[in-house]
Amino acid sequence: MIHARGLKKSFKVKRETVEAVRGIDLDVDPGQLVAFLGPNGAGKSTSLRMLTTLLPPTSGTAVVAGYDIVKDPVEVRRHIGYIGQKNSAGENFRVRDELVTQGCCYGLTRPEARRRADEILDLLSLTHLAKRGSNTLSGGQRRRLDIALGLIHQPRLLFLDEPSTGLDPHSRADIWAHILRLREEHDMTLFLTTHYLEEADNMAERVIVVDHGRVIADGTGEQLKKDLAGDHVTVTLRDHTESARAAEVAARIASAAPEIGADGLTVRVRVPQADIAMAELLRALENADVKALAAESTRPSLDDVFLALTGRSLRESDTPGA
Amino acid sequence: MKVIRDTRTMFIREITPALRQPVGLLFTMGQPLLFLFLFGPLLAGNEMFAAQGEASAWQWFVPGILIMMCITGPMMAGYMLLMELVGGSMERMLVTPMSRTAMMIGRTLKEIALLLVQAVLLIGLALPLGFRLYLPGVLAGLILLVVLGVGLGAFSFALAIASQPGGELFYMVTQAVMFPLILLSGMLLPLDSGPTWLQVLGRINPVSYIVDAERMLFAGTYANPSVLYGSAAALLIAAVGVTIGTRSMRRGI
Numbered sequence: 081m082i083h084a085r086g087l088k089k090s091f092k093v094k095r096e097t098v099e100a101v102r103g104i105d106l107d108v109d110p111g112q113l114v115a116f117l118g119p120n121g122a123g124k125s126t127s128l129r130m131l132t133t134l135l136p137p138t139s140g141t142a143v144v145a146g147y148d149i150v151k152d153p154v155e156v157r158r159h160i161g162y163i164g165q166k167n168s169a170g171e172n173f174r175v176r177d178e179l180v181t182q183g184c185c186y187g188l189t190r191p192e193a194r195r196r197a198d199e200i201l202d203l204l205s206l207t208h209l210a211k212r213g214s215n216t217l218s219g220g221q222r223r224r225l226d227i228a229l230g231l232i233h234q235p236r237l238l239f240l241d242e243p244s245t246g247l248d249p250h251s252r253a254d255i256w257a258h259i260l261r262l263r264e265e266h267d268m269t270l271f272l273t274t275h276y277l278e279e280a281d282n283m284a285e286r287v288i289v290v291d292h293g294r295v296i297a298d299g300t301g302e303q304l305k306k307d308l309a310g311d312h313v314t315v316t317l318r319d320h321t322e323s324a325r326a327a328e329v330a331a332r333i334a335s336a337a338p339e340i341g342a343d344g345l346t347v348r349v350r351v352p353q354a355d356i357a358m359a360e361l362l363r364a365l366e367n368a369d370v371k372a373l374a375a376e377s378t379r380p381s382l383d384d385v386f387l388a389l390t391g392r393s394l395r396e397s398d399t400p401g402a
Numbered sequence: 403m404k405v406i407r408d409t410r411t412m413f414i415r416e417i418t419p420a421l422r423q424p425v426g427l428l429f430t431m432g433q434p435l436l437f438l439f440l441f442g443p444l445l446a447g448n449e450m451f452a453a454q455g456e457a458s459a460w461q462w463f464v465p466g467i468l469i470m471m472c473i474t475g476p477m478m479a480g481y482m483l484l485m486e487l488v489g490g491s492m493e494r495m496l497v498t499p500m501s502r503t504a505m506m507i508g509r510t511l512k513e514i515a516l517l518l519v520q521a522v523l524l525i526g527l528a529l530p531l532g533f534r535l536y537l538p539g540v541l542a543g544l545i546l547l548v549v550l551g552v553g554l555g556a557f558s559f560a561l562a563i564a565s566q567p568g569g570e571l572f573y574m575v576t577q578a579v580m581f582p583l584i585l586l587s588g589m590l591l592p593l594d595s596g597p598t599w600l601q602v603l604g605r606i607n608p609v610s611y612i613v614d615a616e617r618m619l620f621a622g623t624y625a626n627p628s629v630l631y632g633s634a635a636a637l638l639i640a641a642v643g644v645t646i647g648t649r650s651m652r653r654g655i
Contacts (some may be wrong), residue, residue, distance in 0.1 A: 132497050141649075154499045162497040166490030172419045184411040185498035229494060 081237050082108040086140035089126050093268060100126040102293035103140065108271060108286075110236070113263065115284030116273040117382065119394055124273035125165065125294035129239050132162045144172045145237050158186070161235035165242045169214035169228040175225055176201065176210040179232060182204075193232075200228045203260060220251030227258060231266075238263075239303060241270040247258040256283060277382045277394060289386060296389050299380060308388045309380030310336075311354035313361055316374040320344045325374070329364050333357060354379055404622040408501045412508020417515065434471050437573070438464075441590070460533040463615035466589035468521050468547060473583060475520075476551045477576055479513045486571050487562060493558065502651045510555040514548055536622030537599025545634050550612055555638030556647030563650045581598055581645065587613045594614065610636040 085108040086110035090099045101123040108114050114122045129135040133153040141334070142149045145159035169178045170205050176197055183193025186401060201207045204224045214225060230238060243259065244252040260283070263270055274280050280287050282303045289297040289304070297304055315330075317323040325342055330338040330349040338349040351357035365372050386394040420427050426652060442463050445451060451459035486492040495505060529535060558576070565572035584590070586600070587609040593601050604610045615632020623629070 134493065134496060157497055157499045159499070162494070164490045164497075165494045166493070168490050170486055170491040171489060173415070173491075174419075174422070177415070177418055181411060181415040182494075182498070185416075185495060185500040187499065226490075226494075244549035308531070 081110045081112070081273065082106055082142065082144050082230055084140065084142035085274075087127065087130055087137050087142055088139045089123075089130060090138050097163055100293055101130070103136075104290075104293075105397075106142075106288070106295070108269065110214055110269050111267065112286055113270045113284050114272070114286045114288060115280035115392075116271070116290060117277070117280040117386075118273075118275065118290035119392075120275060122290045124275075124290055125241055126240060126293075127290070128271075128273055132160060132239050133157055137242075141383070143303040145235075159235060159237065161230040161233070163226050163230040163238070163240045165203060165245065167214070167222050168229045169184050169205060169222065171215045171219075173214055174210070175212055175214055178214060178225070179228060182229050182232045191247040196232060199203055199287055200232055203262070203387055204228045218251075219247055220254060223247060223251065223255050224258065225376065226319065227255070227262075231262060235268070235273070237269045240270065242274060244276065248384075264277055275394070279399060281382050287382065289382075289389065291386075291390055304385045305382065309384035310350045310377045311352065311357070311380065312350050313354055313358045313366070313378045314341075314348045314378070315361065315372045317347050318345075318371060318373060323347050325368065326365060326370050329368050329370060330361060335362065405501045405504050405507075408504030409508045409511065411500070412505050413511045413515075416509055416512035421513075433478055434467050434520055435527065437467050437470070438524060440632055445591075446531075460528050460531050461621060462592075462617060464524065464528050464533055465543060465620045466587075466613055467524060468543070469550070469587070469589050469613050469616055470584055471520055471524075472517060472551050472608070473546045473554060473580060475509065475517050475578060476555035477558045478511055479555045480562040480572065480576075483509065483559050484562040484565060484572050487566055488569060491612070503648060504555065506559055506651055509559070510552055512556055513617060516552050517547065517551055518544060529566060536620065539619040539622045539624065542624070546612065546616060546619065549633075549636040549640045552650050553636070553643035556640075556643035559647045560643075560650040566569050574581060583607060584610050586610065589613045608639060611635040 087101060087106070088099070089101040090097050091309075092098075096108035097354040104123075104127055108263050116127065118124050126135065130137045131142055131149065133149050133156050142396045147153075147155040147159065149156055149222050169175065169387040179200060180190065180193045180261060184190060185301055187198060198207075201210055204219070204227060206224055206228060208217070209221060209225075214222065217225065230240075240259070244255055247255065256279075259270070262268065272284070285300060287297075287299065287301050287304060288295055297308060313330075315326060317326050323345055327338045327340055330347055333349055334349040338347050340347055350359070351361075358375055358377045362372060362375060383394050386392070419432075425454075442460065445463050446459040448459070451462070453626075483492065496502075510601055522624065525533065525540065562569075563573055570650040586593070586604045586607040588604055589609075590596075593604040593610070611628070612632045612635050615630075615636075616629050618626045618632075619623070
């Protein structure tokens with residue numbers, strides 16, 4: 081569905097060249113749900129804008145939905161759907177009017193576009209809002225309208241730029257329910273950008289982590305967490321001698337050297353599978369006559385993956401202005 | 403043809419909200435009428451026109467007002483575009499296969515359509531005041547208006563695109579350009595009575611040639627050099643505007 085090679089984009093900002101995307105290679109198969117994850121300014125949206133023909137790349141090529149983004153942008157546009165970061169409906173326009181216009185933009189005749197608009201209004205539970213101005217809708221309703229506009233021509237490939245940013249948790253869940261259902265029904269390939277870890281983790285079958293305009297990791301969420309961050313077991317001991325002995329014991333079952341905490345009383349060890357390892361470690365400590373005061377097992381998040389890759393936390397680098 | 407169909411789509415999209423809100427439309431339409439009724443009588447009563455009779459003031463004033471509408475209306479088209487660029491609706495349409503040129507023409511045509519209705523309304527209301535209608539001249543004058551409107555509309559689109567994302571540039575330039583263009587064209591008051599430097603500035607302003615031409619045409623005079631200069635000025639503005647507008651639309655937003 082998507083094949084990109086060496087995609088680059090640089091901008092001139094006040095005579096300085098900013099390299100927003102520094103060479104991205106990408107292959108997405110039909111039917112995948114892929115999340116592009118990274119902090120603000122990582123080049124996610126710029127990449128997406130190149131793939132959707134909104135921005136010509138500085139260099140590199142990409143074939144999207146079977147067409148070259150530079151040589152054949154109109155065909156690419158015909159075959160993809162795009163839901164941008166901002167609201168897609170014009171402020172002064174009525175909900176249904178915008179959907180009919182959108183249908184006509186894709187070459188439907190006016191009667192066809194009207195029929196399709198009514199269909200999609202129903203599909204996204206917007207029928208009762210058809211005659212309202214888009215500027216009178218709530219955030220969640222506007223987002224549903226954005227999805228309706230992106231799906232009017234039933235694309236096989238849908239791009240979503242930060243689909244749930246700025247929504248309350250309830251609306252976010254609602255939007256996702258709609259997206260996933262439509263994907264199921266129409267066998268769509270979804271490509272989305274997000275800076276929400278949970279979203280990438282829970283929804284995407286494949287996570288591509290980007291930072292500073294480059295892909296730094298690519299795989300299923302589980303795989304990335306297992307390979308790059310891993311499970312950990314932490315035990316708390318009574319004193320420094322005990323923790324030194326505990327570290328020796330832990331080294332036997334660990335997949336990496338155990339770390340002793342700054343206070344000298346905790347031992348943290350990376351293991352293949354935390355729940356099993358914890359029972360095993362506690363038994364081994366018991367046998368070695370070491371008393372563990374507390375034990376904790378932690379499974380990694382995608383943030384740990386990002387931390388392991390870049391030395392920064394995605395949450396920290398996500399503060400406003402970063 | 404695709405471009406024509408897309409232009410139609412865009413035109414219908416743009417004109418629909420106006421048609422759906424007739425009250426708002428009435429107010430937009432009404433504004434030039436304020437000039438006609440609140441400013442026009444000042445001219446008609448002025449000694450400048452008194453010698454030639456009151457009707458001559460209307461003959462002089464109506465074409466000027468039309469050109470003024472033609473400057474403010476299409477300039478606002480850029481403002482609407484800017485709003486859509488700042489929001490996401492323009493981006494959404496740019497990802498559809500719709501022709502970029504059609505997006506621009508469709509928007510301009512909406513302004514032109516409103517402009518022509520306003521013009522007819524204005525002329526109709528000026529008739530009982532003593533305005534004399536030379537139909538071929540008025541029709542030619544309206545064509546001149548359309549040409550100027552297309553050019554200015556395209557300019558304002560290009561400006562809107564260049565003003566992203568904040569839009570400050572748009573406000574700065576329109577404010578800085580619009581009023582001098584209007585004031586230095588003699589469309590509201592004759593420049594002849596002003597000091598020489600003001601008259602020189604007026605001669606530099608291309609719009610003043612168009613105003614002169616429009617007045618000639620509305621007076622039923624066709625074979626006059628002013629008509630030629632005015633048409634040339636309007637065509638020049640249109641050609642440069644459309645070239646710049648289309649280029650900035652293509653270059654990506």
